[in-house]
Amino acid sequence: MANSGKRRPLVADRRPPAPKRKKPAKAKRGGFFRRLFTFSKRTKAPKRSARTQKPRTFMGRIKMLFTGLLRLILRLIWGITWRVSVIGALILACAVAISYQSIPTMAELKDGRHRGSVTFYDRNNAVYAWRGDQFGGPVSFATVSPHLVNAVVATEDRRFYRHFGVSPRGIASAIRINLREGRGPLSGNGGSTITQQVSKLVCLGDPYLPSSGMTEAEYEAQCRVGSVWRKLKEVPFAMAMEWKFTKEEILAVYLNRAYLGAGARGFEAASQRYFNKSAMEVRPAEAAMLAGLLVAPSYYAPTRNLERAQRRARTVLRLMHEQGYLSSAQYAQAQANPATLSTAARDQSGNAFADWVMSKAPSFLTRDTTEDVVLRTTFDQRIQQAAEDALELVFETKVREGSNAQAAIVVMSADGAVRAMVGGRNTLRAGQFNRATQAMRQTGSAFKPFVYAAALDLGYRYDSTITDAPLAIKVPGSGTYSPANYTNEFFGDVDLTFALAQSLNAATVALSEDIGRDVVRTVAEQFGINSDLAQGPALALGVSESTLVEMTGAYAGILNGGTSVTPYGLLSLSLRADPTPLIGQEGGLGERVIQERSARQLVYMMHQVVQTGSGGRAQLPDGRPAAGKTGTTQAARDAWFIGFTGDYVTGVWMGYDDNTPLSGVTGGGLPAEIWRETMVRVHDGLPISPLPMIDATTDRRPAPQPQPYSAPQGQDRLERFLLDALGAILGN
Template sequence: MTDRPTPPEPTGPHRDWLDLGPARERAPAAQGAPRPGIGARLGGGLRAAATRASARLGPAAARLGPTAAAAGRTAAGVGRTAAAAVGRLAGHPAARRAAAGAAAAWRPVARLAARVPWLRAACVSVAVLAALCLGYGVYALASLPVNGGLSIEPTASALVVRAQDGQAFATRGVIKGAKLAPKDVPPVLAQAIVAIEDRRFYEHHGVDLRGLARAAFRNAAAGGTREGGSTLTQQLVRMSYLSQDRTLKRKVQEAVLSLWLESQLPKDEILTRYLNTAYFGAGVYGADAAAQRYFGKAAKDLTLAEAAMLAGLVRAPSQLAPHRNLDGARGRAAQVLDAMVETGAIARADGEAAKRAPATVRVPTETPVGTNYFVDTVADTVRGLIGAGPADATVRTTLDLTLQNIAESVVARRLDQEGERRRIAQGALVALAPDGAILAMVGGRDYAESQFNRVTQARRQPGSLFKLFVYLAALKAGYRPDSAMVDRPTQVGEWEPENYGGRYRGAVTVRSAFAHSINTVAVQLAESVGIPAVIETARGLGIQSDLPNLPSLALGSAETTLLELTRAYAAVAAGAETVEPYGVRQILSRDQPLYTRPPAAPAPARDAAARAGMLDLLSAVVREGTGKNARVSVPSGGKTGTTQDSRDAWFIGFTSDLVVGVWLGNDDNAPMDGVTGGDLPAQIWRDFVTQAIAARAKSAKAERTAPQPQPRPEAAAAVEPAEPRPARPSLRGVPAVIDTGTLDFDGRPVKLVGVDGLGGHNARELGRYLRRRDVACAPAGEGGTYRCTLDGQDLSELILFNGGGRAAGDATPDLLAAEEQARSNRIGIWRR
């Protein structure tokens, strides 16, 4: 018994498509068999053509490199295998009997043709045409491409970024997902793909002649290409081996390879490989990757509505990708559901239910612009912790989306109002929790224009901010806040520092000198304790930048970053020896933890008395000194900083649970127009902290008023039942628009949650958008507001995302994020 030749082992990105297992055994040849007929000779001819093609392709592929050479051997192997299959089919007894019957039927025609010249000419023409078709088929088979199929660029593994509350808000890289096995393919996804792409998939053998005829008829009736006739097997062959060119040669190659593939693999395996290869938009290939990208789940967990949406994407993934065109994707999913009903895959009631509750994108595929600076920082941290692993990962971060939106809005508003007039091009803000967790980060005015992070990468002179280390070193050396100093002209060698404004106050206390940022006293203290002691104090609080041993260091002549300075102030505010800023709490890969930050509180400071004195000085800055513009409703402290010619302006301050640093300046180090740390930076700090306090108070109240677990029946019996309040009804229908935050359902006004509505043009645009469209509204909390949905989407979010209104005081983090996205994209009311 002899084995059929097995295709050579392929290499490269598509080797698994040809890994078909051991070849099937052939039946032994009969002794004394008659000479092979024309079918067997055709098979032999095809094998010879394939061998010659292999001989031609082999050297050419060798010149293209190892991978191309392997692909050439693969293509030649496919050709030889296909030719062998044709030969075996032709040599089958039934085929020989059919050939003998055809020959017998042909003999009378041949005798007639010998007597009738025109019939003889017609037979010769048919024979020549058949020979040409056969020759073209052999040519198409012999010229299979050595490097065909999809070419997928290597990409970094995907990183899904979640905020501190678990909400996914950003992704980086391309989600790769897992290769599905036939048993892992959910039935609803398989049924959806077959229903919309190839209804006769389980009936044809690779090429569907009936489907081709139907597509040709419909395209002719439509006057253009409206429907394709390719089967799923043909699409898989095209994606795996061939180019996307619309040529006759490619079609012939596609048909031959499809017939061969169907003879080697079961239908379920072909369908699975198709799902693992297909492109679903947003840079993802394969059904599992698409399920994770759009819905945040594995393919095996897809619902009917989600499976229908994915099945609808393969025809036009770039146009219908739901993160960009959710309405289009839902419309296509509805067509898929209708097709599934027509084919009997699902009941009509199930299809209608899936239409009423369409799939919603749950994992963002594009990072909100303002959070990119933070995501860059987190991505670098993840690479440092786990390396560039091959698997997709999810990172749980410290970012508070509410505070992030507040920070972006505050910085943008102040720069929009004052930036051009006062020659300020850039600003940065970072907010830390007392333990160093990064709660918000604004690395610049516009990430789209500049990805340079001015929180972590910009090294600037801190000016008077650096006096923190001078005064703390002095307090460690025995000075007290009430110690007497003299503000007078001071000279160190040839250097003679001056105060801001050029005047001297005479006798002052250490507290007053720090509060009013007197330069001469800072230099005197630095000379008293020694610059090395100042450097040691700065190092202990986390300053890692280069600090030269020069007298001018006392006034902040060294360059450092906003994050380094803010962590130093955080350590003083928390009474900790040092505080380490961090943005990553946990890293997971397929629900398996790769890294978890250990819970550890910062170690208490060893110099408690000096730290207490330093807090006294920092509070005096806000209470009576240069930082009065930063006063808020809770106890606070901080320090201003301004460099020569107003090239940099800083304010770093703290409350009991927040440490916030602000910087303003220009990337080219150009001077601003008289901006000091106690001016705009202190005002930005105050605006941010005031809103952050309100947001946190509201969040804490919501947690306190959250529904509690129901008491046990025996305990509930002893509780006096409260008088029930009438429940507000849910509403549904086609509303009128009062303003972009208020709808009218037959005389009943409905206030949308989280939206301060606008009238005029914006209201008219919303009215046109909602015309004859069904809106469903449900009560949302005790404020009398409603949360309304349109085609499964939150209407408040749609309005804010398109710049049709402003976020109200009851806006949730997702609504604030939608408003910020509109502002970043400069659309609607944010257009400028």
């Protein structure tokens, strides 16, 4: 029977809810440095089932082994490489950051000299010499000639505007060149960029400290050391400079600090030194010559070898043309018109004079300062050239070829203002031995005028009589002293003028003994002979030593009427930034030594030396009057001629540096000829000036009987001399 009721619906049994699937736990990862030094394991691919695996041959297994080994090595290399690179980058970044902090300010970088410059001006306000670290003032990228900037970049660093301070390509190229030429990888070409060269110039930020015990030369040598460690230190410093400064600022530091020879530091100073113009005004040929100095400043300095500097400049011009900095027309014009030196740079005159002035000026204002100093001096370049030409002429025409004899010349005015100074043959460079100021030599008969000056001031006259005869003077501890004349003959009674003109030794010693050696010594010292004068009777014959500039200054005192002078060359000293003189001098006149009438008589007597006596070869043409005195020492080791006109006093010394005797030379020979040739050139175009001397034709009054000078018992000689001098003044 069918079920007539309602059918129950089918209901499925309840299933328990499915458990939630947990997300797979992430693998724990270590920190950055743990991951950096941990090599990750490569996930292995699931093994193929036995049915899908293909049977491997022996060769296949070998190939698979080598492939796996190669992959392992490459993975190992890559893992090490990128980790080392990261570490190196971090170290470099730290080094750059540290270097950044040590970089001085731009103002300090532009002028990092350890001493200032000294510029010498002559009496006509023209520059003729430089000393110290010559510096023309700071320049910037915008205040120099574009040709100069282009020449520097083309020569030193063609990729300057594209690199970040270091050029890997340049370093690789330099290493390749060095190895090809048989040098070490870092010897020779360094591949340094301009920024790296600036890093060297500023010594990686380490300033020079005098307290370090190093000299400036040692400090700069240390800054230029090309060791591997030094190169590594340059890299972060150069990159830090690129980070801190613009390319233009870095180039400005280079333009201001690079050494360019002849004492010039910076391109402004070099431009003034070589071309007498600002760095803003240089032409392409001049810019190329200046840029060419960077590779070897002293070797390529145009003052040392102009032709060599011009060859180097041609190379720089070619580089500028190849890199597009010069058009073909500019290049051709620059090659056809090479740079030449200015007159002052070409002549190199006055270095001996400049050295002498530097030695007299205060060191704290010249050698020991970082200020730029200007010295205005008494130097005359025309007179200097005259003296140099005269010396060269005589040695070329009158001295045997190959002779090592030396000579020196000093020309000064009557007030002691030195106008020219030749320190020796072939001594144009600065710092050489100056025989005019440093050589202490016996003066010989050139000392005799001081004996006669003392006698004239004590009452003798130019025509007073003295006996020229053999002498025998007992010198305690030395025996008997008997002077002989040069000709070994004696003339008996002669007047003072004849005795001086013929340079008679016996008569002069007799006169000296008559008036007293102390008196002679005092007069010589007051005229400026500051050397240690001899005590014995040979004092009168010039056995004492002196310098040429000292003797010439003493003769200037005779010319100016008997007033002593101090030879001087400095007129004023000022700072370049402030023209107000810190030191000034208007003349060298000192105290009166002898009466003016005595000086006028002595000038007449010395005029007769030239007219009729031992100085005949010093006579000047056109009737120009001159006076002077010859001097020859024992064995002719020194020969002198010192004399004057109404305008100038000139002293000449000749001899050997090692005291070798001169062969056939006396003061009346070659020195007198050098003196004559000098004075002819010095007076060219000048009117004839009379000598300040007596007129012997009208001065014929009877000569008073000279009173021999001999100090009474217990009376000081100097006191008696002063009393006699006072009496002579009152008597006249």
